[in-house]
Amino acid sequence: MSGDFQAPKGVSEYFPPRSGIFEKVVRKLEQVSLAANYHLIELPVFEDTQLFTRGVGESTDVVTKEMYTFEDRAGRSLTLRPEGTAGVIRSIIEHGLDRGQLPVKLYYRGPFFRAERPQAGRYRQFYQFGIEAVGLDDPYLDAEVISIAHRGFLSLGLKNFDLQITSLGDEESRSKHRVEFLKFLSTLDLDGETLEKVKKNPLRIFDDKRSEIQAQLKGAPVLLDFLTAESSMKFAAVKGALTELGIPFVVNTTMVRGLDYYTGTAFEFVHKGLGAQASIGGGGRYDRLMRTLGGQDLSGIGFGLGIDRIILALESEGLVDSSNENSKLNGGxxxxxxxxxxxxxxxxxxxxxxxxxxxxxxxxxxxxxxxxxxxxxxxxxxxxxxxxxxxxxxxxxxxxxxxxxxxxxxxxxxxxxxxxxxxxxx
RNA sequence: GUGGGCGUAGCUCAGCUGGUAGAGCACCCGGUUGUGGUCCGGGAUGUCGCGGGUUCGAGCCCCGUCGCUCACCCCA
Missing domain, CATH: 3.40.50.800 (Anticodon-binding domain)
Incomplete structure (x- = not known):
């Protein structure tokens, strides 16, 4: 350690030769996205705080305790973006991008910020690559989005990962399930903190890693069993399309996404060579987000991939040689x-x-x-x-x-x- | 916010039961006059995270502090 300064806690930095890998990852992901007719949208890294509190959801951890919020000189509350979708939707609405042909297909990449305790694969400033397809609710579009992420990972050479999918259904599906699920939860023996969590979003309890909690959750009513006929058919179409594309997946009935806006299809790519933060990307459909932000009543679907974690995954699979400074792989x-x-x-x-x-x-x-x-x-x-x-x-x-x-x-x-x-x- | 581990040369680390620091890699110079990769020889480099304490004496012991790291919560 030398010099008078060091980087703020929890930020990732990439310098040669590792920065070459970073570039390569981004380029590959851009390539597969462009090949599917998604185009770049470059957005500000800070937005009106309300965009996130309203868009991502007041009850989420991201909003309640992980945002970097500050006031500008005019007293406006701004927040360093903790995720990408809200900003993309805001921009689509603001510039009327949804007034032409649908779906609007965009990709973005850049730094995101969350004020969390750093650990392996989790940073306060991290990098994401994401795409959004907005304006149509078509299960085959869901499949396309998932396939792009899948193709991206494959083109980087990754093998040791799983695709998990589920459907969160529409509002009717969820409210029917919610009644039964709450009934079930009330029979369990839970501590105060957990009860608080359950109040905000009952499904979050599935994320609890304590074995005594997991044991109690056996036999819990599964959301997938409550899907309306329409939701169920859409989910079947997504699965069918993935199978047709030869993309292996497992249905995870207890998958929970951290952002409140997800509805219908939800998915996550989990890498087996990482630490506790094993998710290298995830996403899903959001029916209400655009309306919530004051736009048309249009549905969208997208994903966000963690570039930092993808790099860790590549390294864990031995696909990059960070010790060889001039490896051709790194462009050196x-x-x-x-x-x-x-x-x-x-x-x-x-x-x-x-x-x-x-x-x-x-x-x-x-x-x-x-x-x-x-x-x-x-x-x-x-x-x-x-x-x-x-x-x-x-x-x-x-x-x-x-x-x-x-x-x-x-x-x-x-x-x-x-x-x-x-x-x-x- | 909570808990565990760790802080010694640019990097990875060693340093036994306390006696004022070492290795490998990297870096620089040289092995005759203008040509690399191997080999050989030589060289520079550290307030041993910081502050205090115990001691004749501390990198090694004690206290505090800062930082890093892993995990919980949660997520990319």
Whole structure:
């Protein structure tokens, strides 16, 4: 530990070589989303506090104790976004994006903030990638959204994860179940704190990890058994589509989502190689959110994936080598490294490098005053494919020897043809 | 908010029952004059998280404090 400052508690930071993995994850997820016609929406990281209290739900932990809320200079209450969907919906309504063709298909990514106690895979500033399909209530759209997340994970090489799904049904389904469930809960022996929790959202009790609680929950009325015919058919359609797509899933009858706006389809991707925070992504349908925020009565569905956790998952599956700084996987390599000897050579080198870079190659040069041997070592450490030593002789003759580092073979070239030579070497 | 573990070189860590610090990796220089990867030689680096106490003497013991970490609650 050195220096006078350190990062605020619980934030994740990515610097090379790990930042290369971060970029790769985001790029892959963008790729699969774009391929399904979802497009980028870039939003502010802070919003009117009310957007979240109303949108996410007053009873959720996210709103009651995890928001970074502050006042701006005019006394407005603002909050660093704890999740992505509310902001997306706000923007859709505000800009009338839902007035054209439906569904509106968007993806977003960036930092999110929750004031929690940090632990493995849980940060106060964390990164999410998410998509939203808004405006249509079609179970096949649910399946599409899930399949995009699934495809994203597969394209990153992940294997050790499960997809869990359930249906939270519509309001009728839930109120019928709620009556029976509360009746059941009243027969249990629960402590005060748990009773409080149950009051806010009875289903939350399923998240309790204490075995004495879990034991009591055996035989509890299951929401899935109370689905209306319509909800039931939709859920069956989602499952059918997933099966058709060859996407394995397990129905989790006790799955609980942390945000209040979910209705109908809800899902979660759980990775087995992580700690207590095993969810690498989740989402679901929300029928009321848009109306709640003052928009049209349109349904939507989306997911949020935790980039930090995906990286942990990749590492747990041995899919990235964070110790190898220049692993190609991390994008760390150079097409050309020029070693100039003397100031005149540096001037020429910086010029040559510029041209090489313009042609799309990755190039760097030796700065400072290292020994030639030291500079060669540096080139090697940087995984340079070619090295060119530029000294007085080369400056005068305009000729040089391009060394291929893989086998040490040197090729005589004219300095002006270096780009062409590099192209030929591919 | 609650509980456990830990804080020693840039990184990973060692340091026995208290005697003022070490290894590996990384980094720099060199192994003759302008060419890397292996090998060999050399080198720099720490207020041992911070403050106080016990002691002739503390990285090792005690107290406090800050930080990190894992777990609970909850979630990405």
């Amino acid at each position: 390599y150079l097409d050309l490294f020029i070693i100039p000897i003397g100031d005149a050579a540096k001037l020429r080198a910086i010029n040559l490098i510029e041209n090489v870079r313009k042609s799309g190659f990755v190039a760097d040069m030796g700065f400072g005053d290292r020994s030639l041997k030291g500079a060669m070592k540096a080139a090697d450490k940087l995984s340079a494919r070619h090295v060119l030593v530029l000294g007085d002789a080369e400056l005068q003759s305009g000729q040089g020897r391009l060394k291929r580092m893989s086998d040490g073979v040197e090729e005589s070239i004219t300095l002006d043809s270096i780009v062409a030579t590099l192209k030929n070497s591919l």
